[in-house]
Amino acid sequence: MSDLKKEAVSLHTAASGLRALGHHxxxxxxEFKAAAHDLSALGALGSLLGAKGQVQEGMTTLAKLTAQxxxxxxxxxxxxxEVSDAFDLLDVLLAASARAKKG
Incomplete structure (x- = not known):
């Protein structure tokens, strides 16, 4: 297996992994977004300190950053x-060129 083919396979595998992250x-x-609207765990202390709004805002920001x-x-x-596909094509072209030079 040529180095380009190995790189193409590696990139393809990594790309597949990145695509799956959103599913995970x-x-x-x-659940995190839903929890941002139900901060009853903070109880009265959270309300007294005004922390509830800040925690909700922080959680909303974190959720937006995760989406980004x-x-x-x-x-x-x-x-x-796309780079993986380009490597595959380049590997095929190089192999064809090498065969043409031999034959």
């Missing part, structure tokens, strides 16, 4: 897939 984070992210990370991961996976 979807449920925990949904997922978008970035998907874009990165797409790019890695």
């Amino acid at each position: 984070t979807a449920k925990p992210l949904h 990370l997922d978008e970035e991961w998907q874009a990165e996976a797409k790019l890695m897939g």
Whole structure:
């Protein structure tokens, strides 16, 4: 197996892993967003200190950042897939060129 083919396989595997991250984070992210609206665990102390609003805001910000990370991961996976495809094509072209020179 040529080095380009190995790199293509490696990139393809990594891209597949990145694409799957959103599937693994979807449920925990949904639960995290829901928990941001139910902060009863803070009790009266949280309300007295005004912490509830700050905690909700922080949790909402974290959820938005996680969604942005997922978008970035998907874009990165797409790019890695395209590079992998380019390596595959280049490997085929190099092999064809080598055969043409021999024959």
